[in-house]
Amino acid sequence: MSGRSTRAASAVDRLKQRSGKPGYSMARTGAGLFLLSEGPGQPPLCAPLELDEFVAFVNAQGPQTPRRVSKLDVAFEKQLNKKAP
Structure with a gap:
């Protein structure tokens, strides 16, 4: 399996x-x-897409996982907000 297929398959697994x-x-x-489908033999959910477009499409499907935010991220955001005019 090529790296292209692995990246796409990983997106489908997620x-x-x-x-x-x-x-x-x-x-x-x-x-x-x-192409993405809900199962073998099912109609595709999208038109044929290039790798990057396919991964973006798959990532946009289904429920989204909340972004993890660390204490360092919060502190960095505070620093940025203080410097903004």
């Missing part, structure tokens, strides 16, 4: 975990474009 639906599947066309 979607499966976030949504709790293990049926999502990815297909790759002969032209190297990617």
Whole structure:
């Protein structure tokens, strides 16, 4: 499996975990474009997409995980807000 397919497959795996639906599947066309469906034999949820567009599309699907914020991130934000005019 190429690095391109691994990156796309990882995005689909994250979607499966976030949504709790293990049926999502990815297909790759002969032209190297990617498709997402809710399961084998199901119609695609998107038009054939390039890798970056496909990963962005998959990441936008399903429930989103909240961004983790550390104490250092909070302190950095405070510093930025103090410097802003």
